[in-house]
Amino acid sequence: MNMITRRQALGTTAGALTVLGIAGATAHAAATDSRASLPTGTVDEVYQGRRIQITPGGGGHHGGHHGGGHDGLPTVRIDGSELHVMRNADGTWISVVNHYETFADPTSLARAAVRELQGAVLAPFAPMGGTA
């Protein structure tokens, strides 16, 4: 099923890689100027038309949301909205939009979220519908 979607997705990916080359060059230029002090692991890229930003988590708080005891998780944003992510015991990653499928690293996870969203915006961090 849905092989058309997958082929379309692959086609889009190939296109996005070209864009990424440009975006990567720009990011590198920026890094050599003012952003050189950012910790390693920071990602700022355009993937399939969406901006993915990943900043490593520090040892302390990271936004004060969910009490999972997971200080140190990176913050992953898609077009500025935060994506809820979790790390598994084996080091793999999941997000709230791909919750039953594991990914090797936060970048793969964020790109999978972009594909899953098909252009839709992420909802605010807390799920809609309140805390019930």
Added chain:
Amino acid sequence: MTVRKNQAALSAEEKRAFTSALLELKRTGTYDRFVTTHNGFIMADTDSGDRVGHRSPSFLPWHRRFLLEFEAELQKVDPKVSLPYWDWSADRTTRSSLWAADFLGGTGRARDGQVLDGPFASANGKWAINVRVDGRAYLRRALGAGVAELPTKAEVDAVLNMPVYDMAPWNSSSNGFRNHLEGWRGANLHNRVHVWVGGQMGTGVSPNDPVFWMHHAFVDKLWAEWQARNPKSAYLPAAGTTNVVDLHDTMRPWNDVTPADMLDHRKFYTFDTEPVPAAASQR
């Protein structure tokens, strides 16, 4: 006594009653409370912290209780309704009657994943996705796109033959029956089915798709079958485990029910085909 039946064996009238009761729970707002609860646990359950609904031994008793509560709400609408189960090791194609327009409707269209037929299609105006992780308010699916194959009977059998319920560290890296059934390790049963359906079923708000209940009713039946095959095996851990629900600990959000209370499904319902014990010994 409630009898849970294989969805493939339901009559047209049973299908109609089930989907009508779902639509009524949706209309009153009761349905969305279940979605919210599930997503809350999905986001809070962590391998290194407190974990109750997922990636932990209580995955099975927690979902058994969650389904019981949901089934009770369905029965307030229509006392004849019970939760059907979907044996995805048998009904494993997109052509299954499960996905027909008179039941759950089919897969989503390529452009946006939107389900276009069946009672839960957005155009009918009765199934808005309100509890969501992104801006899309319509039911989505991509059957077979995220992963090509549903689990086979042989894969299910291999997991049912694992004699130990669960093992330290009692999370997604554990060996044993629970984690292999949940799917974080090994051939991957439960998790893979969520991915195979796609759409909201692949997300933390997976109960937005009514197939969630039928998937979990079958996972629940597999627990009963495992008990029948392994009559000397018990729920673990028994006591004193940090961040984990032991046999006699209460489970959130109910706080008045323990895994021990959930071990025997026959107190609450039976299946159309009850698992046959492997030995005469009582569990």
